[in-house]
Amino acid sequence: MKWNFIFLAWIVGVSSLTVSFIQPLSTHFSIYWMISLILTIGLFIAQRFFANLAILKVTQLLMLFVMVSLSASYYAQSQLEQRLALRQTVVETKDVIVYVCKMSELKAEKRQQVIQVWDTSHQHTVNWLARLSSKQPELEIGHYYRLSGQVRPVHGYAIEGAFDQEKWFLQQNLMATVQVKNVQPLSQSEALVASSTKFVNAQQGLLLKFRNTIEKQRLAIRTWFMHAPLQHRGLLLALLTGDESLLDEQTQQQFQNLGIQHLLAISGPHVLVFASLLCLLIHRIIARFCPSFYLKLPKQYVLSVPFLSGILLYCAFVGFEIPALRTLLMSSLIVLSLWTRQRFSALRLLLASAALLLLFDPLSVLSVSFWLSYGACFILLRIYQTIQQHPQQVFSYRWQYVRWYLRLLIESQWKIFLALLPFVMLFFQQLSWLAPLANLIAIPLIGAIIVPLNIIATCIWLCLPSFALLFFHIADFMTTILLAGLGTLENAIPLNLQILHFTFLQIIAVSIAIFLLFLPRGVMPKAWVVLACCPAILPVYDAEPFAFTVLDVGQGQAIHIRDGKKQILIDTGGSYDEQKFSLADRVLLPYFSRQGISKLDQVILSHLDQDHSGAFPRLAEKMTIQQVLSNERPQSVIPNFDYCHVGQHWQGQHIEMRVLSPKAEDLVHAPEQQNELSCVVYIRYFTASGRHVNFLVMGDAGAQAEQMMMQQYPDLAVDVLVLGHHGSRFSSSSAFLAQFKPKLAVASAGFHNRYGHPSHEVKQRLQTLNIPLLNTAEQGALYFTVKNEQLHYVAARQERRWWHP
Structure with a gap:
């Protein structure tokens, strides 16, 4: 029991790596740990005098749990800091000396390959991901090269729900990407001269x-x-x-x-099949040529060595992926229990292997594979325990055995499907009802x-x-x-x-319901399952009546506004090629799913440039949209479309929205002047005291639209200005900024974009007027709310340690 607590405490402590508020606690680790140690020692002493008090034993276990968890959390945080310190932080062109120990991964018309690099800035060997065209020479395994190209830090979409590319690279121990321009093979002696003895010697093990x-x-x-x-x-x-x-x-x-994409990953069954075949071969050889060998050592002891060797060999063959490592660790513990004649329970095996894996590599906890692999394994063990509790089956005919096997297979599949449902909801936000079949x-x-x-x-x-x-x-x-x-x-x-479409709290509610469902009969009434599911089917409750979120969509713009139960989206963003990389599938839909939002009441497309509306067709295909407005009619079939123009006005529960540009008579010129005739939207939020908080979204409007607005709305109050054209120098003129005097400016731009947005000129104008600037490329998604009559915002890149700029 105590060892199970220790293993579980270690897993919980390392898992705190993903919780942002744990990080400050780790800085005072020694204080908390010493307090826990003193209390634990005190409980041991007290137990000598009050041995029969159960509360002392329970408290002692809890304090031990706290001590181990704190130690694991501190260890994981220190490992994370070491890895973060080796990351590339700026975009630059470099010549580097590399060693190749991984084969390439083939993509359409390109290759990518993990390489070991001698990082001169840190005097350390790091792993980078090299991207090469199909025309460039293959990087051969076991060879040194001098590569030149553009080195980029890993930078993904910092927005809730979207795939966390930076976390994935960090977990894979990849510190940068390099777009290779030139390749020069080197001999070992040339690599030694150009790099370091430490780097070259590391390859000789x-x-x-x-x-x-x-x-x-x-x-x-x-x-x-x-x-x-x-x-x-x-x-x-x-x-x-x-x-x-x-x-x-x-x-x-x-x-x-x-x-069933999980079947494409190398998991425990693949490894065990190879190890079992190897054991069968060796057993046949021993039984045929040296059967007396089994008289010296029992068969299970003899075959445990090739069994473990086979697992180790296949794990190396597939690159020591987490599911294969789990199988290796659990098998090693089983063999250890066999040789030491110590009985380990299935639960202890599972917890011990997970704790060992997180001891060797604590950042494995950031991988979806870790949770899915151990989650599925736990459910399979639970099913196996259920089978063991049933009376022993006696089959008179082979078809009875087949029927029993099919019943077991069907039962296990729906149980695994239900048990892993919270993980699917959390990590993938999409579900196939055909998966069990x-x-x-x-x-x-x-x-x-x-x-x-x-x-x-x-x-x-x-x-x-x-x-x-x-x-x-x-x-x-x-x-x-x-x-x-x-x-x-x-x-x-x-x-x-x-x-x-489930929020994090709703996923927790579903998890509790499934946990109650799988409890043994008689422990708790199954009616509690229905009660636990209630939060998942009830409407999403939002503590704040209003939210204004500038989404991180790279070089583009998308703004989500929540007014009570009404959901509004201004622009959708769009990748360069939505067929190859769908921003709707990768960013917008996961974001709305995590918010529990399944439909949009209104979508306003400021104009039809790709970076403002490219993701709209796919979004409209996957989500219900009540109304669409733009300065041009999109090609997509839209049942409720209207042109946006000056004079349009909407009154919501907490906000008022107005279109300030373009004029209705100018819409005929929209195809030729898309940017200048962008829909400019003004949002006014009313606080309880009647005070206004004002947001101005400029789209790609430039100097001409700004001049018109200065004349038409000279006294316009602006608290947050979403800069026109992502901060281009042709927008946000000095006169415009000086007249409206926004308290805060936001540039929705991509990291290291080729346009240089936000431009140096706009930054200078804002600095001259003492207007703070936020940039989604640096801060990620920006969440604005109004609390106690004051405007507050949270930058997404403050929420996770590896997102910090």
Whole structure:
């Protein structure tokens, strides 16, 4: 019991890495830890005199939990700080000396590859992600190079709900990206002269040479698959090594739509299949040539060594991914318990392996794979315990055994589906209702047939490539059956991925409900499950009646306004190519999902430039939109569209909105003057005392529109000004700023954008007038609210340690 508490405390402490308010506590770690230690020692002494008091034992366990949690939190924070200190912070062109120990990942018309770099600024070896075109030479594993190109810090969208690219790079221990321009091979002696003895000597260890050998084998297998006469070579390679370089987009989309993309990752079953096959082979050899060996040592002791060796080898083969590492650690603990004759419970195995993994790499807690892997494993263990509690089954006929197995498989799938639902809601914000059915088809075929055939064929390929092709063809045929079955399921039940609109509190409520549902019978009435689900189905409660949020959409603009229950969006942003990278799918929809928002009452597109409206078609496809306004009619089919122009006015629950530009008679020129005739929107929030807080959104309006507004609205009160044209020098003139005197200016711009927004000239104008400037590229999304009659804002990049600029 005590050890379970210690392991759990370590996991909880490391998990606090993602909680922003824990960081200040870590600075006073020694004080809190000493207080906890003194209290724990006092409880031990008190227990000698009051041994029968249960409260002392419980308090002692709690204090031990606190001590271990504090230690884990401090350890994780220190590891995070060390990694953050090595990150690239500025964009610059560099020549660097690199060593290649990973094979490339193939993308459309380009490659990317993890490289080891001698970072002269930190005098340290770091990992970067090199991006190369398909025309540039391949970086060979085990070789040194001099690379030149633009080095960029990792910078993603700092907005709630969107994929956290900076966290992912940090967890992968990647400190920068480099767009490679020139490649020059170097010998080891040349690399030694150009870099450091420390850097070159680090590449000479036996462990790194072993991993290089494994990586070269992975590359050789991928090269063979690229030219093999197999129909589904990409899927077979992904199921064998986890490398999705050859996987076609159609198959990826199918697995995603069916909610079974987790099967593409190398997990415990893949590793155990290889280890079991290796043990079976060695057992056959011993039984055939040296059966007396089992008289000296029992079979389980003998086979535990190749079993662990096989797991270790396959983990190295797939790059020590978290699910594979979990299997390695749990298997090592099982073997340890076997050799030491100590009995470990399933729960202790799970907690101990998670604690060990977070001891070796505490930043693993930032990975979705960590939570999904251990969550699924916990549920599987719980199902196994339930089966053990049932009376032993006796089968008279084989079909009875098959029926029992199918019932078990179906039961386990819906339980895993429900148990992992909170993780899906939290990390992915979308759900496939076909996932349990798809798993019933895919798991037996992949786990019992395709993966074993794949592994056997690969082992034969190492010795007899031509003979291995037969097994690969059988695996390819079974893959055809698998995809046909999945396609039939899709056609029979045409359900699309459902976007989930739940806040964090609602996800917690669903988690509690599922926890209550899985409790053993009699512990608590199941009616409590319905009660726990109530917060998830009731309307979202917002403590603040009004919010004005400038979203971080890169080089573009999108502003979300909440007025009570009414949801308004001004502009949607848009990537350069929405087909390749959909800003709606990657940023806007996840943001609205996390806010619990499933429809928009009004969308105002200031104009139809790509960076202001490019994401609108996809957004309109996925969300219900009541009304759309713009200075031009979008090409998308919109049932309720109106042109925006001066004179339009809306009165909400707490706000008043007006369009200040363009004039109705000027809209005919909008196609030629999109920027100048942008819809300029003025928002006025009324406080309880009748005071106004005013927001002015300029779109891409320039000097001409500003001059008109200065004449038409000379006394316009502005508290927050969203700068025109992202802070371009052709907008936000000195006269405009001096007349309206905003208390705060916001530039919605992309990091290191090619236009230089916000421009140096605008920064100078604002500085001269003592107007503070906020930039979404530096502060991330900006959340404005009004509290106690005062305007307050929170910058997203203050909320997470790795988001700090």
